[in-house]
Amino acid sequence: xxxxxxxxxxxxxxxxxxxxxxxxxxxxxxxxxxxxxxxxxxxxxxxxxxxxxxxxxxxxxxxxxxxxxxxxxxxxxxxxxxxxxxxxxxxxxxxxxxxxxxxxxxxxxxxxxxxx
Numbered sequence: 355x356x357x358x359x360x361x362x363x364x365x366x367x368x369x370x371x372x373x374x375x376x377x378x379x380x381x382x383x384x385x386x387x388x389x390x391x392x393x394x395x396x397x398x399x400x401x402x403x404x405x406x407x408x409x410x411x412x413x414x415x416x417x418x419x420x421x422x423x424x425x426x427x428x429x430x431x432x433x434x435x436x437x438x439x440x441x442x443x444x445x446x447x448x449x450x451x452x453x454x455x456x457x458x459x460x461x462x463x464x465x466x467x468x469x470x
Contacts, residue, residue: 359441363430370431384432388425395421 370376398418399407411418433440454467463470 359430363434363440366427366431367434376435379431379435381432381436384428384435388428388432391421391424391428395425 370379395418398410398414398421402410430440433443455470459470460467
């Protein structure tokens with residue numbers, strides 16, 4: 355997984371660098387852009403019931419893929435620019451969540467870890 359994330363990050367950065375955009379991609383601007391793109395993803399589901407949102411996924415999968423890719427591209431680039439190994443960060447977070455949400459307490463529950 356790590357190699358795939360690293361390879362993808364290199365492709366993203368190569369795209370950015372070919373256009374000389376690194377100068378515009380400081381951590382704050384990338385965080386703002388991630389939020390804006392996440393908002394565009396969310397817009398597909400505003401005022402949708404759970405059933406409608408499932409249907410929206412089926413009906414608009416290409417648009418959703420594009421919005422998700424926008425968020426991921428910016429996130430991968432931000433991690434790289436900040437010197438964060440995203441694969442390691444994800445694994446560390448999953449390990450913390452394993453402790454916070456043990457299967458025997460969290461299975462089938464939507465409670466937050468401090469309410470289990």
